[in-house]
Amino acid sequence: MKERSHKNHKNNKVDRAASLLKTCTSLSQLKQIHAHMIRTCLHQNNSLACTIVSLYTSLSLPHYIYRVFSSVSRPSLSLFNHTIKAFSKVPSLCIHSVHLYLQMIQNQFKPDNFTYPFLFNSCATLSALDLGVEIHGRVIKTGFLSYIPVSNALIDMYGKCNMLNHSYCTFNEMPKRDVVSYNALLGAHAKLGEDMGGAERVFNQMPERNVISWNAMIVGYINAGDLDSARRVFDEMPERNVVSWTTMLVGYTKNSLVKSARILFDAMPERNLVSWTAMITGYAQNGQPSEALALFCRMERARMKPDAVTMTGVISASAQLGGIELANWVGSYVDQTGIERNERVLTALVDMHAKCGNMKEACRIFEEIPRPDVFSYSALITGLASHGHGIKALGVFRRMQMHNIEPDYITFIGVLTACSHTGLVEDGLKFWESMVNDYRIEPGADHYACIVDMLGRAGQLDEAYELVKRMPMGSHPGALGSLLAACRTYGNVEIAESVAKQLFKLEPDNTGNYVLLASIYASNEQWDEATRVRTLMKEIGVNKPRGCSWVEVNNKGLGFQAKG
């Protein structure tokens, strides 16, 4: 009797906690309830722990997941499954769901139809195809393939790992399919934008379609580079949701059709964080930083809170404008609003401060990045190089090599710039060789421009000119411009005339080239020639533009006000 009443009392407490958790909507509430549960030992209850794990994920505090799991002394199969699911939803924690799966098997638990879908999700996120195939084998042995969600997750995983054939094999072997099976297969086509004819066949054979099916077709056509078909599907679909609109919008921004994107953005019946972010980054990526910032201001007025992705775009836009005040404002905005300081946000910040000339801040933030990648290193190297810290830039490059981070096309632009601005001709030529032979990077016009600039600054004008003539991509304004500038420094009229002739053809409206040639003639006291160039300028109608500061640009249309 006594024992029964004790059991009832305990069940009541569990029920009360469960219903409290059901109404929980904020992180502070959840923490309060959780703390109370720990005090009263309720945290050992598996069913309550499952709810807590899910809540910490949905309320964006995934780092508590493991703490909750490991505090339960005898976790149930269900708690393992909930925790694996929770980890699979957070890309940076996916690997833990695999660890937990292994731990589960070690502890003699048998994974079931609730375990595998999320495990396959994690494999997809981690692009861990081998592991996925291995688990697939185990699923076949244990007979869980007949559960539709398990096979659906497999189709999706193979698709995300670019194994369209494997997706089809799984799909074809299913005795029963649902709309998700078809959508996952369409998603596999869409990811690569490959064989859209095949995707159309699937789409036409579907017993039923939902908005996800239509959206998958839009993504597929966009990835196949067929914007017209994407738009046709968008116009034809019976019902659109915010994802349909945003997907189409991104299709335009990715193809530099920012105006079309904006028309769509303005016409959207509703917008969410992703829509705002897509439009802002669309502007930033297409060289319209002022528009990006103006939209960011509008977003704030609409009380839409930016996240790390939004801020990456905003920071990149601010970097392009290059104003130190704006950079400082954006920097403190990120600090004060608690935006997640992930690798991409920090890299964008490094780039922004570097472009605005604040190398000290750029270096400080770089040191905050736990594992810098090729993007972060390149941002710092190009920043240092273009601000006259060539030796430092090369030091960072060596550090990058020591950490076995493979440099890319852009890294070498930074490295060669460092050499050219520091007068390290021999080193520059060695890096050039290493780029081609060790890293198999095809030199682009930008790299040639750096080397031409380097030789030109060192006075090796003939060598520079020979290199310009040998450029496989033909004459390039950047390389020619550097050479013309070097001709002025060293007073070489002969090469200057030939180079300027090519430049006038390539960039008829670029005033700088005319001014440079005129000044080369003038310093060589060839006054008549100098006058001839100035007359030519007037005839063509190019005028020396008046300088325009960022403040003026800002006052014209941005309406951007620094706060705090």
Added chain:
DNA sequence: TTAGGGTTAG
């Protein structure tokens, strides 16, 4: 169990 947004370029 299925769909949309991100960082480096003389």
